[in-house]
Amino acid sequence: MKALELKNVDKSFKKRRGEVVRALDGISLSVGKGEVVGILGPNGSGKSTLVRVLSTLVLPDAGEVEVFGVDAVRHPKQVQRMMNRVSVEASFFKKLSAMENLLYGSKLYGVTSREARPRIGEILDNIGFDRKRATEPMEHLSRGMQQKIALARALLTSPVLMLLDEPTTGLDPRSKKDVQAFIRKIRTAHDSSILLCTHDMGEAEELCDRVGIMVDGKILALEKPDELKRRYATNGRVPDLEETFMAATGFSVEEASAEKE
Ligand code: ADP
Numbered sequence: 001m002k003a004l005e006l007k008n009v010d011k012s013f014k015k016r017r018g019e020v021v022r023a024l025d026g027i028s029l030s031v032g033k034g035e036v037v038g039i040l041g042p043n044g045s046g047k048s049t050l051v052r053v054l055s056t057l058v059l060p061d062a063g064e065v066e067v068f069g070v071d072a073v074r075h076p077k078q079v080q081r082m083m084n085r086v087s088v089e090a091s092f093f094k095k096l097s098a099m100e101n102l103l104y105g106s107k108l109y110g111v112t113s114r115e116a117r118p119r120i121g122e123i124l125d126n127i128g129f130d131r132k133r134a135t136e137p138m139e140h141l142s143r144g145m146q147q148k149i150a151l152a153r154a155l156l157t158s159p160v161l162m163l164l165d166e167p168t169t170g171l172d173p174r175s176k177k178d179v180q181a182f183i184r185k186i187r188t189a190h191d192s193s194i195l196l197c198t199h200d201m202g203e204a205e206e207l208c209d210r211v212g213i214m215v216d217g218k219i220l221a222l223e224k225p226d227e228l229k230r231r232y233a234t235n236g237r238v239p240d241l242e243e244t245f246m247a248a249t250g251f252s253v254e255e256a257s258a259e260k261e
């Protein structure tokens with residue numbers, strides 16, 4: 001059984017002036033147990049929509065979505081319990097501290113404060129978050145620090161499936177390295193299956209078993225990073241992932257990370 005299986009998934013949105021955007025256009029994708037699959041794509045290519053469909057926040061218009069064999073459209077509650085999503089728009093109780101938010105997060109997954117406390121300390125150390133700041137209100141923390149707490153919250157419950165939507169976007173280089181190292185660690189320690197959406201080529205290459213390139217709601221290729229690069233070789237020269245991305249999408253890396261709209 002696969003951790004994730006999508007078949008021909010479509011999702012369109014109506015924009016102002018009646019224009020329709022196909023955010024997901026016939027997406028088929030599978031992620032094996034313990035596998036880390038990266039989706040590289042420019043802004044607006046549909047990565048977050050893919051993650052929202054998987055986390056049952058958005059209903060697909062068509063297609064099949066299964067998480068560990070469970071139909072995500074028919075059994076959203078069951079599917080939600082198996083996964084955790086980390087995205088840039090993580091929501092917190094801003095007036096409460098990081099610790100309080102984390103304790104609350106564990107409670108939602110049935111983990112008591114007594115069990116959660118030591119584990120929270122350990123996770124905070126691991127991601128390079130100063131424990132002393134864990135008692136300050138969330139709103140006093142930088143975005144990078146808040147992002148680390150979002151990740152810590154997801155890790156606390158050792159989910160079998162993690163959906164990481166640009167987990168290191170907006171982090172300083174040091175925090176980025178901490179978070180990436182921690183993702184690698186979880187993966188070996190918990191054997192979690194991970195879908196990682198990013199526009200960071202280095203991150204995709206370093207963390208993922210397979211990398212897919214997404215443009216305009218379609219996944220153009222999904223392979224091991226080496227194979228992906230070889231596919232775009234010209235005259236026997238194998239490009240790096242950045243060049244591969246440009247060749248596949250027609251976007252430069254700068255354009256890929258620019259805000260759309
Ligand atoms: P990415 O995460 O790759 O930047 P998104 O999945 O956020 O891409 O967006 C894909 C496309 O779908 C974009 O054109 C975006 O504007 C559109 N879109 C996403 N969510 C909505 C929504 N709730 N309503 C209208 N359009 C949306």
Ligand code: MG
Pocket residue numbers: 047048049165
């Ligand atoms: Mg996004």
